[in-house]
Amino acid sequence: MLKGTYTYEYPRPSVTVDCVVFGLDEQDLKVLLIERGLPPFAGCWALPGGFVLMDETLEQAARRELEEEAGAKRVFLEQLYTFGDPGRDPRGRTITVAYYALVKLSDHKLHAATDARAAGWFPVDRLPKLAFDHERIVEVARRRLCGKVRYQPIGFELLPPKFTLRQLQRLYEVVLGRVLDKRNFRKKILAMGIIEELDEMEEAVAHRAARLYRFDKRKYDGMTKQGFNFEI
Amino acid sequence: MLKGTYTYEYPRPSVTVDCVVFGLDEQDLKVLLIERGLPPFAGCWALPGGFVLMDETLEQAARRELEEEAGAKRVFLEQLYTFGDPGRDPRGRTITVAYYALVKLSDHKLHAATDARAAGWFPVDRLPKLAFDHERIVEVARRRLCGKVRYQPIGFELLPPKFTLRQLQRLYEVVLGRVLDKRNFRKKILAMGIIEELDEMEEAVAHRAARLYRFDKRKYDGMTKQGFNFEI
DNA sequence: TCAAAAGTGTTAAAAATACACCCATGG
DNA sequence: CCATGGGTGTATTTTTAACACTTTTGA
Numbered sequence: 001m002l003k004g005t006y007t008y009e010y011p012r013p014s015v016t017v018d019c020v021v022f023g024l025d026e027q028d029l030k031v032l033l034i035e036r037g038l039p040p041f042a043g044c045w046a047l048p049g050g051f052v053l054m055d056e057t058l059e060q061a062a063r064r065e066l067e068e069e070a071g072a073k074r075v076f077l078e079q080l081y082t083f084g085d086p087g088r089d090p091r092g093r094t095i096t097v098a099y100y101a102l103v104k105l106s107d108h109k110l111h112a113a114t115d116a117r118a119a120g121w122f123p124v125d126r127l128p129k130l131a132f133d134h135e136r137i138v139e140v141a142r143r144r145l146c147g148k149v150r151y152q153p154i155g156f157e158l159l160p161p162k163f164t165l166r167q168l169q170r171l172y173e174v175v176l177g178r179v180l181d182k183r184n185f186r187k188k189i190l191a192m193g194i195i196e197e198l199d200e201m202e203e204a205v206a207h208r209a210a211r212l213y214r215f216d217k218r219k220y221d222g223m224t225k226q227g228f229n230f231e232i
Numbered sequence: 233m234l235k236g237t238y239t240y241e242y243p244r245p246s247v248t249v250d251c252v253v254f255g256l257d258e259q260d261l262k263v264l265l266i267e268r269g270l271p272p273f274a275g276c277w278a279l280p281g282g283f284v285l286m287d288e289t290l291e292q293a294a295r296r297e298l299e300e301e302a303g304a305k306r307v308f309l310e311q312l313y314t315f316g317d318p319g320r321d322p323r324g325r326t327i328t329v330a331y332y333a334l335v336k337l338s339d340h341k342l343h344a345a346t347d348a349r350a351a352g353w354f355p356v357d358r359l360p361k362l363a364f365d366h367e368r369i370v371e372v373a374r375r376r377l378c379g380k381v382r383y384q385p386i387g388f389e390l391l392p393p394k395f396t397l398r399q400l401q402r403l404y405e406v407v408l409g410r411v412l413d414k415r416n417f418r419k420k421i422l423a424m425g426i427i428e429e430l431d432e433m434e435e436a437v438a439h440r441a442a443r444l445y446r447f448d449k450r451k452y453d454g455m456t457k458q459g460f461n462f463e464i
Numbered sequence: 465t466c467a468a469a470a471g472t473g474t475t476a477a478a479a480a481t482a483c484a485c486c487c488a489t490g491g
Numbered sequence: 492c493c494a495t496g497g498g499t500g501t502a503t504t505t506t507t508a509a510c511a512c513t514t515t516t517g518a
Contacts, residue, residue, distance in 0.1 A: 003241055003242065004241070005239050005240070005241065006239065006240050006241070006242065006243045006244065007237050007238065007239045007240075008237070008238050008239075008240075008244070009235055009236070009237065009238070010235065010238065010283070011238045011286050012238065012240070012244040012245070012246060012247065013244070013247050013284065013286065014244060015244065015245050015247065015316075015327055051242065052245065052316070052327075054243050054245065054318065054325050055318050056318070057316065057317050057318065058314060058316040058317075058327070079313060079314065081311060082290060082311065082314045082329045084247075084284070084289065084290040084329070085289050085290075086286065086287050086288070086289065093286050095247055095284075095290070095327075095329075097314045097316070097327075164470090165470090165471095166469075166470080181508070181509075181510085182470095182471090183471090183472070183473080183509095183510085184507075184508065184509085186471085186472085187473095188507090202470095204517095205468090205469080205516080205517080206467080206468070206469090206516075206517050206518065207467075207468040207469045207470075207515075207516055207517070208468080208469060208470045208471085208514070208515035208516050208517090209469095209470085209515080209516070210469075210470055210471085211470085211471090396497090397497090397498090398496075398497080413481075413482075413483085414497090414498090415482095415483085415498090415499070415500080416480075416481065416482085418498080418499085419500095420479095420480090434497095436490095437489080437490080437495090437496080438489075438490050438491065438494085438495065438496090439488075439489055439490070439494075439495040439496045439497075440487070440488040440489050440490090440495080440496060440497050440498085441488080441489070441497085442496080442497055442498085443497085443498090465518105466517105466518090467516100467517095467518085468515100468516090468517095468518105469514100469515090469516095470513100470514075470515070470516095471512105471513085471514075471515095472511105472512090472513090472514100473510105473511105474509105474510090475508100475509085475510095476507100476508085476509085477506100477507080477508075477509095478505100478506080478507070478508090479504100479505080479506070479507085480503100480504080480505070480506080481502100481503080481504070481505085482501105482502090482503080482504095483500105483501090483502095483503105484499105484500105485498105485499090486497100486498090486499090487496105487497075487498075487499100488495100488496095488497075488498095489494105489495090489496095489497100490493105490494095490495095491492105491493090491494090491495105
């Protein structure tokens with residue numbers, strides 16, 4: 001991407017991508033934010049993102065930014081919505097294609113890669129003031145996650161590869177914002193037959209150790225072809 | 233929008249909107265297409281759409297194109313997805329924000345307004361070859377409609393303001409692609425209490441006339457606030 | 465031995481499904 | 492008088508919801 005002059009017959013907007021990166025820890029659902037170094041909104045927290053290059057797809061742009069700014073590689077990523085109101089960027093008309101990503105906070109190579117700029121995980125319901133219209137973007141992402149988690153098995157993207165049923169239940173409770181009945185939850189999720197019981201137990205807990213499970217994606221894909229529908 | 237020269241430090245893509253306009257008639261679910269007059273893809277059928285102007289929102293751009301190219305005003309319109317692969321437009325990098333619209337084919341001021349260019353309604357599962365990646369866009373729109381119609385009362389946007397239960401049922405059958413049980417369907421939809429029974433009957437049919445109903449949006453909005461969830 | 469979470473079944477209520485006949489109308 | 496779709500109820504199955512105690516472990 002050479003800096004130079006590019007001339008067009010009609011004015012064109014800039015196009016960016018922004019990513020709402022969700023992670024789950026013991027306390028809450030969290031969002032990864034980057035502290036902006038440059039104006040506009042210098043010193044303000046913002047979503048990781050940047051300009052779309054001319055020879056990359058939108059998803060590639062989002063993955064590139066995710067890697068450059070958040071150190072996140074090979075994560076679940078899905079297009080969210082495109083925000084393009086005139087005036088959303090004081091520098092001039094900018095259209096941003098927002099994505100949301102789900103990462104395993106246990107993989108904590110994450111903000112390591114964040115070159116020199118401050119990065120941090122913030123509880124999704126106690127965010128600092130954000131740059132641009134990023135608060136609205138996070139809100140749309142939160143709603144999408146809440147809706148989608150119920151009928152697609154994407155929640156596993158927020159957990160380590162091996163997890164307990166309690167972790168899984170807490171995930172749904174946090175994302176959906178309501179408590180679930182333990183026995184009914186376990187019955188339902190196990191009846192689906194898409195999570196595999198392992199011969200391993202939780203370790204180093206100050207109480208009875210829970211069994212570990214793993215999401216069986218191959219089986220899920222097979223069942224999906226047979227008409228199975230995931231639903232919590 | 234003056235034609236002239238606009239110069240930037242970095243290259244910028246063009247940004248367009250395209251609309252998948254769905255309508256329902258006695259036979260099928262249909263999509264509105266416009267015959268292209270100019271290259272690329274001159275003579276080919278394509279979705280109505282065009283460039284986003286610098287001072288309008290994306291939705292305004294979509295509504296403007298819908299009105300200019302399809303004569304459709306005040307219709308249900310929702311953002312679908314943004315398509316931006318390099319190479320999807322042979323003229324150069326073009327990112328399109330796709331919308332889908334639902335219109336009442338009974339309002340047939342529709343393709344009237346289509347200035348000089350040919351427009352036509354095509355069955356969604358027997359489309360001609362389309363320009364650009366518009367086939368993919370229609371496919372994404374069809375899936376969105378199929379998913380959304382089940383948990384949001386948007387189907388009514390495809391029917392006249394007063395409709396029979398049979399029409400409503402056929403709508404769901406066509407969109408979902410499967411048959412529904414008449415008695416169970418009527419039971420369920422009436423039990424929701426969001427459609428109002430009118431003192432009017434169908435006219436000029438060669439069999440017993442069916443009662444007309446109307447979607448009660450006020451009531452639906454009220455119930456939604458109380459936690460009601462529409463579901464078919 | 466205590467605190468903390470793991471694990472486990474049954475019952476009742478609600479929702480979904482399957483299913484068939486008579487009625488009204490216009491041609 | 493017949494063809495066409497309108498309109499209606501019940502029984503069965505499935506799904507969901509409510510609910511409490513015993514077990515295991517480490518501190």
